[in-house]
Amino acid sequence: MSSSITVTSLSYAWPDGTAVFDGMDASFGTGRTGLVGVNGSGKSTLLKLVAGELRPADGMIRVAGEVGYLPQSVTLDTALRVDQALGIAGQRAALHAIESGDVSEAHFETVGDDWDVEERALATLGELGLAHVGLDRTIGEVSGGESVLLRLAALLLRRPDVLLLDEPTNNLDVYARRRLYAAVEAWPGVLVVVSHDRELLDLVDQIADLRSGEITWYGGNYSAYEEALATEQEAAERMVRVAEADLKKQKRELVDAQVKLARRKRYGQKMFEQKREPKIVMGARKRAAQVSAGKHRIMHEEKLTEAKDRLDEAAEAVRDDDEIRVDLPYTAVPAGRSVLTLRELELRYGARVAGGFDLYGPERIALVGRNGAGKTTLLRTIAGELEPVSGEATAHVPLRFLPQRLDVLDGSLTVAENVARFAPGATNNRIRSRLARFLFRGARADQSADTLSGGERFRAALAALMLAEPAPQLLMLDEPTNNLDMASVRQLTSALESYEGALIVASHDLPFLESVGITRWLLLDGELSEITPEAVGFEA
Template identity: 40%
Template sequence: MSAPSLSVADICWSTPDGRRVLSGLSLDFTQERAGLVGRNGVGKSTLLRLLAGTLAPDRGRVVRFGTVSTMRQLVRIEPTETIAGLMGIAPGLDLLRRAETGRASLDELAEADWTLAARAAEALAQVRLGLPPETPLIALSGGQRTRAALAGAVFAAPDFLLLDEPTNDLDRDGRRAVAELLAGWRAGAIVVSHDRELLDTMDAIVELTSLGATRHGGNWSAYRARKETELATAEQHLALAERRAGEVKRRAQAAVERQQRRDAAGRRKGARGDMPRILIGARRDKAENSGGDNARLAERQGSAAERSLREARSRVERLEPLVVTIAPSGLSPAQRVLVADGLTYGHVHGSAMLREFSLTVTGPERIALRGPNGAGKSTLLALLAGRLKPWSGSARVLVPFAWFDQGMSMLDPEASVAANFARLNPGMGGNACRAALARFGFRGDDADRLTGDLSGGQMLRAGLACVLGGTRAPQLLILDEPTNHLDLEGIAAVEAGLAGYDGALLVASHDEAFLHALRITRPLAIG
């Protein structure tokens, strides 16, 4: 029997609108822990879906030896869905409950898995989620749902774990639990992540770019050190190849011009009658032969130089930098921005998550909500934004504001990025719309892509572009885990844009480096 492995051979995949995402990609994975890295939209999540078999390639082969388990992405949650349902064990647990109360038939008793509850508890303990499987998902925070989804993937005990951003939404304890789980994982794991600490637990890093895929042995730190050296070397080779190509062209042009001057001088001398006719003919033949030889030599040298230049360019990925620029909001330092008084709320009747919470924001304050998963940070932001109704108390936002929830609910997934921008910025013309979107990385046809087809990081960029790309920025931004799904370049660009923003910020994030870059003026502990 073959050892567990996953491979793709010459696979191609395009979006329904014909945009090529993966082209001629070949990769092999053995039972190792491999981190899959690359810019947003390059095809990392697509590759995971191809490996899992939930997506079919347009061309090429996917070969699987062994079992595969994926971590489910929780975009929309049904009110009745539980942790057990997410783990795929709800029917089995229900059978055990009926067996314990004497309501199961003999045939059902024969099928009962009496170890199920214990194995489920063990999987939940691995991700440090101390909740019963019957807990409704709607009652969980984003981080707790992430842990539950990870427990569901681990519970299957597969030969390969396929994990897409497993530390998104997680607090420090949750991130540590994921890192420890993978550090002790003895089967295969392919992990899409921008979490540098998690990537440092990997055995190998596979980088996906527009040029293809490259495997690097070792963890993230080793990869970055080699990558910087390789990139510097490739840039040097490219600069050298460009100089050589230019020199060859200049030498060839100079040779042509010298030959032209000699030929012109010979023609002038022959025209004066100073040279026998037979000698004139011989010189003309020699000039023509010499010119032809020079032309062929110049062509060979030029072709060699262009070939070297193409090879050098093929090793360097050229990308347009992302620049997030935000228009002034005009918020006055004395302007009352938000007032919350006595907010009380919970997802489960009779169990309040927030009690008597009050907050006043004045002027361009920068407030960071801090607290563990389940403390109520996302719930509080939704209450302040008016998306949830409190059990008691009130919340009022007194200035124009924008709420960036984790699902980017302000965007219509059935409309293009450009159409979403036009809807949210009705006063801007088509050219201004395109220019604004280009600043956020949506250039040309990318602006016409359906929002629902975007990756998580691209979706966030689209939300930022549509809300912050106008001529007047909202005076309050409410941000819930804004760095989720963003690549490292994207995070740096958002940090720079928000650092120059003149309005008020209310941010929930577990990314300490991001919060430091925003120059938070008031940390606020929740829970």
């Protein structure tokens, strides 16, 4: 039997009772599928349900074949050896025991038929660019990106029939991403990937668009999906315009009919008062006129209702991808203003800034480099969260730092209360009016931070920092597009278009970096050096 995933009448709700899926049907066959949708639509939840990590409230999920699942958050015990993380420590120990002359039956049972497991493990590590990571090293010796690839290597060694990947390129540098792309392209079975990485989504065979608890299928990769969606949206917007024109027409016709009926009523009343016809005839005419008026009114009201329904239906087909639009005049930095100075800076864990580095005015700096090169350490040192080993890092303007973990938010507080922490002098009305520009309108500003989706949580953290007092004139972002869907990335880009201060972004997401108007590219590879934009896409 070929491997597949079949979802039948699936229902699932969040702990607060909000329905995520209500009777959803779907089927995934052999090939690569990109699962897309706005943050909070249930993409990660669906993968967890298929992987068996969550139980549906109703319905059924059938998986033909073994499932391998790579979640968004990869947390490995730093004390684990690499072979333990790969799940081959027992087999490896048994093999070494047999090679040493111990012919215990238990060792042969442990090895089974997998006599080349160590060679396969090393080959898999090599294919993912981890040849330098020995099987006896501990997880604490590898970077965050390498630990993601180790989890993927463990899955590939199991040879599952169905592979589920949730934001697999998070924290991966350019080199590691290319290794992952190659593994995805070579995958022979069922693969379902959730990602905001456009380059990865352009490798899939089809797109499953999850919206309002239902999946719409599009053949081809993400670029083909965008073209098809644009055509659909143009047609939907035309239908809205047609429906709006029809609604106006039905309203006019109803008013015209009411005016005509009023005239007939006045004429009949006049005839009655002047008694120009017998009373019995006038009574019959009055009753006929009332019946006719009722029929006309009902007919026009039904047409008006139908026109409203058509407009509502047409409007539902138009996607409402709101954009963040903010006016932040106090973040502006004059062109010649000194913003940041680094002098002979030596960081923890080995990276350094030889000589000096200066940032002036509203420059936009992209900080790139391999996983583990020290980009986060550099940002945390500039932010004052870490002391340098030597040298100095001096910011000359108010700065804010948004870390990968988004731990600037207090989960027990609402969105509005979190912003108030950063702007204690602002009134509640002022906070709410500014939050509305970050798409937290009305009751959404009263949501508890720990109930927000990944994209909402990022938006709330960004709002808290950008609306802080004093206004930040240097904003530092560490891997800001991790866990964001495409719509949220566009929202972030539009917010940064309104920001007039200096910007430093550490990211492996090259399309995003290009979209925010980077003026200088810095590579951290042991030392900090300036590079050309062309050198950013360097080959592994």
